[in-house]
Amino acid sequence: MAGRVxxxxxxxxxxxxxxxxxxxxxxxxxxxxxxxxRRLSYAAGLLAAVLLLAFWAGLAGLGPP
Incomplete structure (x- = not known):
């Protein structure tokens, strides 16, 4: 019987x-x-923080003209 359990x-x-x-x-x-x-994770976190700060600075107009 198909379909019956x-x-x-x-x-x-x-x-x-x-x-x-x-x-x-x-x-x-x-x-x-x-x-x-752990060292690799800290380096990746630091890189992400620096890139995020640069992004925020660019949005705030603090970057080069």
């Missing part, structure tokens, strides 16, 4: 054994990656 009580289910958890895909015990990303 059996009641949930009749659904066939199985239990999958979990076994041992998988090891982490990426682990940086030294913290080097975190420091590098």
């Amino acid at each position: 059996p009641p949930i009580e009749l659904a066939q289910t199985t239990v999958t054994p979990l076994g041992e958890p998988a090891p982490p895909v990426f682990a940086d015990a030294t913290g080097a990656r975190r420091r590098r990303l």
